[in-house]
Amino acid sequence: MAKITYVEFNGTEHTVDVKPGMTVMEGARDNGIPGIEADCGGACACSTCHVYVPADWSAKIPSMEPMEEDMLDFAYEVKPDQSRLSCQIKVTDDLDGLKVNLPERQI
Template identity: 75%
Template sequence: MAKITYIEHNGTEHTIDVENGMTVMEGAIKNSIPGIDADCGGACACATCHVYVAEGWTEKVGPAESMEEDMLDFAFDVRENSRLSCQIKVTDELDGLKVNLPEKQF
């Protein structure tokens, strides 16, 4: 189990417990965190679960694989610390992880 903090674009923070083996996206969906839509259900096919991994956490989270990098091309305002939350598996090592949610593009 890991405590994950989701920070909305407006600064509102949501800290929740996410079970090991789930993804950061699944934790957000299960707890109705606004800003993570996950239209594809976690299949790495839509980029609607795009997050920015907080400074100091990128190494623990690990790099994006090629399929995820390709899908990030469809996200808005992609940065070096951009990840799809459906591709980040929760482990004890991620206890305290913070992810920022990008501004919604309509």
């Protein structure tokens, strides 16, 4: 299990255990984390699971595929070096302690 912390825009933190093999989005959805809507269910067909990944974690998560990059064009307040779609981040034991920040809203 990896402990992932989701930080709402207002600063409220939610730390949950997420099984390896799941995505960061599935961990949020399955634990009722507010701020991750996941309208497409993880198909990388929307931007409603947008999160900000701190720079010190970017080397530990998979590189962004072109499809994810295209979908981020529709996300709210994209930060080029931090924005990711949480449905595209597979959880591994190496992500234990990951903290992601949520945007003010999802679109």
